Amino acid sequence: MTTPRLQLANITKRYPAVVANSDISLAVAPGEIHAVLGENGAGKSTLMKIIYGSVKPDEGTVTFDGQPVSLRNPQQARALGISMVFQHFSLFDTLTVAENVWLGLDKSLQLAEVARSITAKASEYGLDIDPSRPVHTLSVGEMQRVEIIRALLTNPKLLILDEPTSVLTPQAVVKLFGVLNKLASEGCSILYISHKLHEIRELCTACTVLRGGKVTGVCNPQNESNESLSRLMIGSEPPPLQHRPVHAGAVALRVNALTLAREDQFGVDLDGISFEVRAGEVVGIAGVSGNGQKELLYALSGEDVRAEPAMVQVFGKPAGRLRPRARRAMGLHFVPEERLGRGAVPTLGLAHNLLLTRGNAVGKGGWIRTGALEKHARVIIERFNVKAGGPNAAARSLSGGNLQKYIVGREIDANPKLFIVSQPTWGVDVGAAALIRGEILALRDAGCAVLVVSEELDELFDISDRLHVIAKGRLSPSIDRAAATLPQIGEWMSGLWEKKNNNIKEAIHA
Numbered sequence: 001m002t003t004p005r006l007q008l009a010n011i012t013k014r015y016p017a018v019v020a021n022s023d024i025s026l027a028v029a030p031g032e033i034h035a036v037l038g039e040n041g042a043g044k045s046t047l048m049k050i051i052y053g054s055v056k057p058d059e060g061t062v063t064f065d066g067q068p069v070s071l072r073n074p075q076q077a078r079a080l081g082i083s084m085v086f087q088h089f090s091l092f093d094t095l096t097v098a099e100n101v102w103l104g105l106d107k108s109l110q111l112a113e114v115a116r117s118i119t120a121k122a123s124e125y126g127l128d129i130d131p132s133r134p135v136h137t138l139s140v141g142e143m144q145r146v147e148i149i150r151a152l153l154t155n156p157k158l159l160i161l162d163e164p165t166s167v168l169t170p171q172a173v174v175k176l177f178g179v180l181n182k183l184a185s186e187g188c189s190i191l192y193i194s195h196k197l198h199e200i201r202e203l204c205t206a207c208t209v210l211r212g213g214k215v216t217g218v219c220n221p222q223n224e225s226n227e228s229l230s231r232l233m234i235g236s237e238p239p240p241l242q243h244r245p246v247h248a249g250a251v252a253l254r255v256n257a258l259t260l261a262r263e264d265q266f267g268v269d270l271d272g273i274s275f276e277v278r279a280g281e282v283v284g285i286a287g288v289s290g291n292g293q294k295e296l297l298y299a300l301s302g303e304d305v306r307a308e309p310a311m312v313q314v315f316g317k318p319a320g321r322l323r324p325r326a327r328r329a330m331g332l333h334f335v336p337e338e339r340l341g342r343g344a345v346p347t348l349g350l351a352h353n354l355l356l357t358r359g360n361a362v363g364k365g366g367w368i369r370t371g372a373l374e375k376h377a378r379v380i381i382e383r384f385n386v387k388a389g390g391p392n393a394a395a396r397s398l399s400g401g402n403l404q405k406y407i408v409g410r411e412i413d414a415n416p417k418l419f420i421v422s423q424p425t426w427g428v429d430v431g432a433a434a435l436i437r438g439e440i441l442a443l444r445d446a447g448c449a450v451l452v453v454s455e456e457l458d459e460l461f462d463i464s465d466r467l468h469v470i471a472k473g474r475l476s477p478s479i480d481r482a483a484a485t486l487p488q489i490g491e492w493m494s495g496l497w498e499k500k501n502n503n504i505k506e507a508i509h510a
Ligand SMILES: Nc1ncnc2c1ncn2[C@@H]1O[C@H](COP(=O)(O)OP(=O)(O)OP(=O)(O)O)[C@@H](O)[C@H]1O
Pocket: 015, 016, 017, 018, 019, 020, 038, 039, 040, 041, 042, 043, 044, 045, 046, 047, 387, 388, 389, 396, 397, 398, 399, 400, 401, 402, 427, 429
């Protein structure tokens, strides 16, 4: 047998509230694409961080190309040829793409050379990116592209990808899989974490399943079905969604010829965007990230108040100049795409994170009602099945999917009348995704108007009543979900849609 590229034996890692990894062993052969599958909080990211040297195990050994190694930090891991694309991005906002990539590379290289190699890798793999753009101007999808390119530039022997496709379009996923298969055929081993079972079945030839920090199964996913993988992971299959007929009521959100110049040089101009969302319906906005979603969401949430008042109308009232707090008071609740930072304060406990969007948590005289907050946090933790060390666990101590469940849960639990959510099931496991989608539909059935902005077409087709597509800052007409097809929406995503009243195809130019 060939020497495994990576071998883990009896790895254990304890945190104060939980044993994240318990006696884990696994082997990855050279050129193998090996999936690590498990529900939110199962211990996948912790295990990957141990392999990458950013977390130290309490027990167990790591062997790389037959040599026992004790990795003290990621620099040592990188020197061995281990590269990692994190679930939470590790980019510096104020630096450009090229400067960020340069930080992780040999400093003898000139910045201009780094920029050239980024462009070369980007076009080789179809991951379009401009190296001179500052990272704070990128959408989440674009940041992920940078992370992937940065990893590829180190020519890794073992590449770890933690949910790399959560914000990629279907076309970009196909390209990424091409890249990964090519890398594997050249001998690079890949550890692949994803909650998307069909991806794992398509890409990976080995799979280790974790549950509660322990290995509960090893299989070849190509011999499995989504259902059998789901059972290995969570013990059952998620129930199908209940779709009731739509009864759309009064207009809750009307966006009226919203035109906004980009705030920074690399942003997107919003160009005459008009649509409405009625009580009791779910409207989905599809699109490749970086086409104005971020700008639109800022204008809808009140983080950007430059719009004319009447361009954003909430329950018939001009709201374009209102701040988030005033919009919340009208019943609008909002989940941003970045969980840490905008959605939650990483160092604060879950209970105190309620303060971000709940004014009633502060009592008379400005005292924070800690007891009430904790009680409330417990309700959300229970309802959304969030795995956390209690209501005072720091947001950053939660696994990615559990924090997502908590933030989405916090806003759904506020009983919004208008709910705007970006990427609602980013990084959550199949069971939790079904739970969140079910809760969104329950909100709609209770008369809430829901706007979902997502890059996951499957998700949009699953929960929306009507769909729009955003491309280059413009919005397509609305189409009923029942009348929409994936190829058509895919075509619209590149900016081509029919004009409403005549059949002339319209090409959108930047
Ligand atoms: N720095 C930390 N401090 C305390 N607890 C932690 C820390 N990091 C992880 N944990 C806990 O360890 C457990 C495993 O978390 P991990 O992030 O490895 O899960 P995961 O399988 O990657 O989940 P997800 O699919 O949601 O990303 C969780 O219960 C989490 O709360």
